[in-house]
Amino acid sequence: MAKRKRPVDQTRAFYACNAENYAKHNPSPGFTEQREGFAAQLPPGASVLDLGCGGGHDSLALLKQGFKVTSLDGSPELASIAQTRTGQDVIVADFLDLKFTNEFDAVWAAASLLHVSSNDLNEVFAKVVRSLRPGGIFKASFKEASQDWTDDLGRYFCAMDVPKLVQLLKASGFEAVTIESHPGVGSDGKVTQWIWGTGFLQGKSSIKASASS
Ligand SMILES: C[S@@+](CC[C@H](N)C(=O)[O-])C[C@H]1O[C@@H](n2cnc3c(N)ncnc32)[C@H](O)[C@@H]1O
Numbered sequence: 001m002a003k004r005k006r007p008v009d010q011t012r013a014f015y016a017c018n019a020e021n022y023a024k025h026n027p028s029p030g031f032t033e034q035r036e037g038f039a040a041q042l043p044p045g046a047s048v049l050d051l052g053c054g055g056g057h058d059s060l061a062l063l064k065q066g067f068k069v070t071s072l073d074g075s076p077e078l079a080s081i082a083q084t085r086t087g088q089d090v091i092v093a094d095f096l097d098l099k100f101t102n103e104f105d106a107v108w109a110a111a112s113l114l115h116v117s118s119n120d121l122n123e124v125f126a127k128v129v130r131s132l133r134p135g136g137i138f139k140a141s142f143k144e145a146s147q148d149w150t151d152d153l154g155r156y157f158c159a160m161d162v163p164k165l166v167q168l169l170k171a172s173g174f175e176a177v178t179i180e181s182h183p184g185v186g187s188d189g190k191v192t193q194w195i196w197g198t199g200f201l202q203g204k205s206s207i208k209a210s211a212s213s
Contacts, residue, residue, distance in 0.1 A: 007117070010154045010155070010156060011154070015074075015075040016075060019080075030184050032061075045066060052115075056086045062108070103133070105133055106136060106137045109128075113140050114157050115155065117156070122172070128172070138174060138201075145158075155188075160195065176199065178199075181196070
């Protein structure tokens, strides 16, 4: 009997087959604004992990601002495009296999952790925490949805809403948690609401926390 593909495998297959097209798209204005707000909170030369870097647009923008950027993606096809775009090595790894300890001042996860199975989100957030230095900042975006779902392109998305994101961040150990939200159009052409969560780890750092909730 043929084995049924798991939703996360279908997502992987989508990025493998559509890497070139996907990587051609520039981040939408809402995303650029979020990245600029994130970058403005970092001290000069901060070390940033671009988690789920896709085609590397954000990695390149952050590199140009003088940050020390480590780019990581689970898709070898997209990682190769990001490598060409940024001119530096890109790590190919699954979010569940993150092995960094105390290495980054900041983790940027734009529209990437939304593909993590709801059952695995706590584990991935714990690995993000382990990757960060004391006082480190984490910013991640998700599509707002009341339940796990699959889009018309076959990509899996975990359920996420503001209370759940706040709870996940706080339960993982983040403080000064803030949420921002804006509408956007996904690769499937559909309008969705994006929610961004930002949190800080306890500890001394020169990173600027903005208003907290
Ligand atoms: C919607 S794209 C976003 C890419 C990029 N951050 C951007 O804003 O353009 C999602 C990215 O997450 C990566 N991804 C999805 N699931 C992953 C996993 N479990 N481990 C590592 N990367 C994953 C995909 O390969 C893809 O590059």
